Amino acid sequence: MRVLQEPAARGRENPALPSPPPIVRAARCQPVERTPVWFMRQAGRSLPEYRAVRERHDIFSICRNPELCAQVSLQPVSRLGVDGAVLFADIMLPIAFGLGVDLKLVEDVGPVIDRPIRSAADVEALRATPMVEAVPFVLEAIRILRREVDPAVGVIGFSGAPFTLAGYLIEGKPSRDFLRTKSMMYSEPRLWGALMDRLTEMVLDYLRAQAAAGAHLVQLFDSWVGTLSAADYQEFAAPWVTRIFDGLRSDGIPAIHFGTGNAALIPAMRDAGGDVIGLDWRVDLGATWKHELGYTRGVQGNLEPAAMLGPWSVIESKAKTILKGAAGRPGHIFNLGHGVLPATPVEHLQRLVELVHAG
Numbered sequence: 273m274r275v276l277q278e279p280a281a282r283g284r285e286n287p288a289l290p291s292p293p294p295i296v297r298a299a300r301c302q303p304v305e306r307t308p309v310w311f312m313r314q315a316g317r318s319l320p321e322y323r324a325v326r327e328r329h330d331i332f333s334i335c336r337n338p339e340l341c342a343q344v345s346l347q348p349v350s351r352l353g354v355d356g357a358v359l360f361a362d363i364m365l366p367i368a369f370g371l372g373v374d375l376k377l378v379e380d381v382g383p384v385i386d387r388p389i390r391s392a393a394d395v396e397a398l399r400a401t402p403m404v405e406a407v408p409f410v411l412e413a414i415r416i417l418r419r420e421v422d423p424a425v426g427v428i429g430f431s432g433a434p435f436t437l438a439g440y441l442i443e444g445k446p447s448r449d450f451l452r453t454k455s456m457m458y459s460e461p462r463l464w465g466a467l468m469d470r471l472t473e474m475v476l477d478y479l480r481a482q483a484a485a486g487a488h489l490v491q492l493f494d495s496w497v498g499t500l501s502a503a504d505y506q507e508f509a510a511p512w513v514t515r516i517f518d519g520l521r522s523d524g525i526p527a528i529h530f531g532t533g534n535a536a537l538i539p540a541m542r543d544a545g546g547d548v549i550g551l552d553w554r555v556d557l558g559a560t561w562k563h564e565l566g567y568t569r570g571v572q573g574n575l576e577p578a579a580m581l582g583p584w585s586v587i588e589s590k591a592k593t594i595l596k597g598a599a600g601r602p603g604h605i606f607n608l609g610h611g612v613l614p615a616t617p618v619e620h621l622q623r624l625v626e627l628v629h630a631g
Contacts, residue, residue, distance in 0.1 A: 293426035295355045296488045299526040299547050301570050301603035307595065309628040310356030310428065311621065312530075313611030314348040318618060321347050331377055332368075335361050338412035345417055349425055351618065353625045356428045357421050359482070361410060363432030363493060364440065366478045370406035371470075372399035373441065381445065388444035388452075395466050403474070403481040411485040418486035426489060429482030433494035433531075434471040434516075435509040441467070450499050457508045464508065472512040476519045479527075489526040492516065492546065498533020505537050510544040517545025528572055532610055538564045548572050553579075553609030558597020561604075570603030577608045580616045580624075587620055591627055600631070 291297070295308040316322055325334065325344055334340050344360040364383045367373045375385045389395060404411065417427045432440075440446070442453045457464050479490045497509060513529070520527045529546025531537060535555050542549055548570035551557055561571045579590050591606075598604035606628045612621070 290423070293355065293424050293488060295426035295428075295605060296526055298603060298605050299489050299528065299570055301547075303602050306629045306631060307598070307600075307604055307606050308355035308426075309606040309625055310354045310358060311348070311352075311608055311612050312358070314352065314354060314358060314621075315344050315360045316612060317614035318612050318616040318621070319347055319351060320618070321351070331362055332365075335365060335413075336409045338409050338416055341409070341413035342416035342420065345413065346420065348621075349421065352621050353629075355424070356426045357417055358428040358491075359410070359414060359417070359430065359487070361413075361430070363430075363437065363495075365407055365410060366403060366431065366474055367437060367441070370399065370401045370403060370474055370478070372401070383440050383445070385441065385444045389438075389441045389467060392463055392466065395463065395470060398470055400470075400473070403478045407478070407481075411481055414482055414485040414487055427487050428489055428491060429479060429485075429487030430491040430493055431475045431478050431482075433492050433497065433509075434468050434475060434512045435500070436494050436496045437471050437475070438464075438467055439496050447496075450496065454499075454504075457504070468508075468512045472515050476516050479516070479520060479525070480523060483520075483523065483525045489528065490520065491528040491530055491550070494529075494531035494534075497531040497537060497541075498552075500537070502536050502540055505540050510540055513541075513544040521545070521547075528570075528605075530572065542569060548603070548605060550574075550607070551609065553577070556597060557594050557604075558599065561598070561601075567601065567603070570605065571598070572605040572607050574607065574609040575624075577610050577613050577616070580608070580620050581613065584620065584623060587624060588627060591624060595628065595631065 294304040298304050298308050322344055334344055341360050345357050348354055349357045364375060368375055375383050378384050439450050439453045442456055482490060517527060526547050528548040528550055529541055530550030532552045542565055551560060551573035553574050553576035557574050575590055579587055
């Protein structure tokens, strides 16, 4: 793998200490021996061993059993040879156990909330339980991962971003247009700000707790941020996201900032924060890294998930295009442009990891 440059702003690790996993060094835009790779939703329905676990346990049951959660989190590391062990969890866990929101995860639908947020009283009723008390099972799963994972593999924690979490809380279920959410943004900015403040405190506490438990790096998922215009993102999402990344940076926690449908938002997301900007498949990684990010941040991505359902020749061609665009620069973490689809052949994921590692 070629190493062309290393941004001067990123310092090297203390040589007296063990070298961090390659994925952590890549997140800090430091040279690595090979491009690290992991996949969003890698611990999931594409793996037969995961499906076998799901025949006996629902998602929340897996998450609340630290040993089982760690087992599921490690399955793709063993099977695929990826460089990151991402915690198996759901972004609604801190909402349910930290804020005390009654919700259920409906198969093929997503999180459903019977009493969505509609008023200031609803926001005030949200609990403020410290994450170490609310989700101790999540933190114990991370500790197990750190003990069991190969030292060259990074443990990845994550959280949903305030806008995405607010959308679920206000809509009451997944939505394509987020009309209730946007109505609150535009019509009740104080209420919107109060909810975002509460969610931001929770998310930062959650990510810090994961890092303290042993996560090498964390990712902030803004799954639905692509529904916003650039101007609305800067007004109604960015200030709270910046607060999170400022807090993580002050603690020295490497962080990935990911959103889908974010082509128009990349400059604003860059300014909002994160050591690495995750790109979905709708943009050219090489051109975006150069022109939108100026090589000042790391970059993650961004193979089209649906391409993984096609023939290997298509996957290989698209992956090589991404690698050519990254050109071996420090700071590239290979990933899909969103999560692994359930029908993805396991052998395609295995071959893709081998291809990326070979450079």
